[in-house]
Amino acid sequence: MFAYWNAKFDFIGEEDMIAEEVARVVEKHADRRGALISVLEDIQQKYGYLSRGALEAVALKSRRSLVDIYSVATFYRAFSLSPRGRHLVSACVGTACHVRGAPGVVEELKRRLGINPGATTTDREFTLETVNCLGACALGPIVVVDGRYNPNVGVAKVEPIIAKAIRGSEADDALHDERIFPLNVQCPRCGHSLLDEAHLVDGQASIRLRGNADGQSGWINLSRLYGSVHSVTDTLFPNDSITSFRCPNCDHDLAGPVHCNDCDAPMVPLGITGGGIVQFCSRRGCPSHTLDLDSGRSGATAAFNAPERGSAS
C-alpha cells in the first residue's frame, strides 16, 4: 500500500511523455561518462522495454548516434526491444539446471503458457525467457518469476508457480512475510471505514478513494497491505500527476498539511482504526509513505497484527 499506483508496467503514453521521461533519465546520468547502459536500464525499468521512440529520444537528448545506442541495446540480453508481459518468467538452462531436468521444465512452461522462450503471450501477461546461469546451481532447476526465485522446480511445480504469478506474488508473500500486514483504514474526518469489500487488491479488501487529477476523476483502490504498492483504478491518471483524494463518504479533500520529502507533493493522511496515522504521497508513482502509530486520538495499537515491526518502516 501507499505508493499510489504501480508504475513499473505503466501504460505507454504519448511520444512526448516518453521524451520527457527520457530527458529526465539522461539528465540524471549526465555527469557520468559511459552512462548509456544506466540510462537504458532506467528506461527499461520504467516502461518494461525499450521502444523505438525511447531510443530515438535518448539519441536526441544525449547527443549520441542512434546507431551506437541501438548497438548497445541489441547487444545485451537484459534489454528488450519488444514489449514484455506483466510477469517475466526466466527458466535457467545452465549446465547444472540442464542436468537436473531444466529442459523438461522449459517444455512444461512452453506448454502451459503456449509460447516459446523469448515470446510474450498475446494477453501481455507472461514473457518466457531462458537464461544461461543464475549462479545458484545447487538449487536447480531454477525458475525466476518477477524476481522471485523458485528452487528445485520439477515439471509438477510449474503449474503452481504460474498460478502464483497470476494471483500476484506479493499477495502470496503477504501471508508469509511478517513485514507485510493489513491496515484497517478510516477517513480522518468522518471516521467512516474506507475499506471496500467489493474490490479486492492483493486478494484483500481495498482502500477505496475518489481521485481527481488533471481534470479527470475516478475511483482508486489501494492495497490495504502495508508494504504492497498495488492499486487499481478505473481512470488513466498521468504519471507524476498530483491527485487530490476525497473520502467517498463525506467527500472531504484528504490532502494534509505535510509535504512529501522526496517530491514535495502533499501527503495524504488516513486514520487507522484504533489510533495512528498512515500518510502516503499524492503524486502518482512516488513511493513515499509514513506510518505513525502513536499519534492520533487514543494511542491504542490494537488494530495491528504486528505494530512494532510496522512502526520501524
Add this chain to the structure above:
Amino acid sequence: MITLKINGLNVTVEEGTTVLEAAKFLGFPIPTLCHMEGLSPYGACRLCVVEIGESPKSRLVSSCTYPAEAGLIVRTSSARVVKARKMVIELLLATCPQSKVIQDLASEHGVRQQRFRQEHEDCILCGLCLRMCSEQMMAHAIGFRGRGEHRSLGTPFDAKSEVCRLCGGCIYVCPACQLRCTYNQPEKAICGGCGNLEPPCVDKPQFDDMMCYMTPCVACEIKKD
C-alpha cells in the same frame, strides 16, 4: 624513432607506426581485408597475422593493430603465419564464397578447398563500411547490431536512415558485396559466386573480373532460391 627487425631486416620507424606499416615500408607483402588507409585499424579479418618474438615464445598478432616496438622481431611469412592465413581464408570462403576479393585471395594463397559447412552470407562483419561511414563520410548511419551469430550490420530498426546521404561509400569499400551476382543480367555477369576455386580467376584475363563462366551458376541458383 624505434628500430625493429622484420624478416631479418632492421627497419627504423616512427613511434606509433604499426607493424603492418613498417612491413609495407620494407616491401614485405601482407594481405589485408579489413584494413584501409584513412580508416582506423580494426583487426577483424585476421588476414594480416604475423609472428612476433622468438620461438618457443613467439605468438601470432594482427599486424594492422600491433604497434611497432623497439627490438621487436617480426616474421611475416613463416610456416606458422602461412598456415594461419590459409585457415582464415578458408573460413572466409565458408562464410562468403561469392566474394571476388576473397576468391582472389584464395587463389593467390593456394587455397583450393574449404572444409567447413558452406554458408552464403553477403557480409563478413569486417566493419569497413561502418568505419567509412563514420570516419570519412561523417554520417554514422550504419553500425553493428546484435551479438554472436545474430550480429549484423545495418541501420537501427532496419529503417531508412535520416543521416545517410546515399554516398555509396559503404558499398565501395565492401570486400564481400562490391561485385554482387548479376544473374538477371547475363551479358554483364560478373558473377564468380559459385565458390568453385578452379580455375583461379587471376590467371584468366579473358574473363576480366570474372571468376568463371559456369552455367548454371551454383551461387545464382542458391540466391534465386
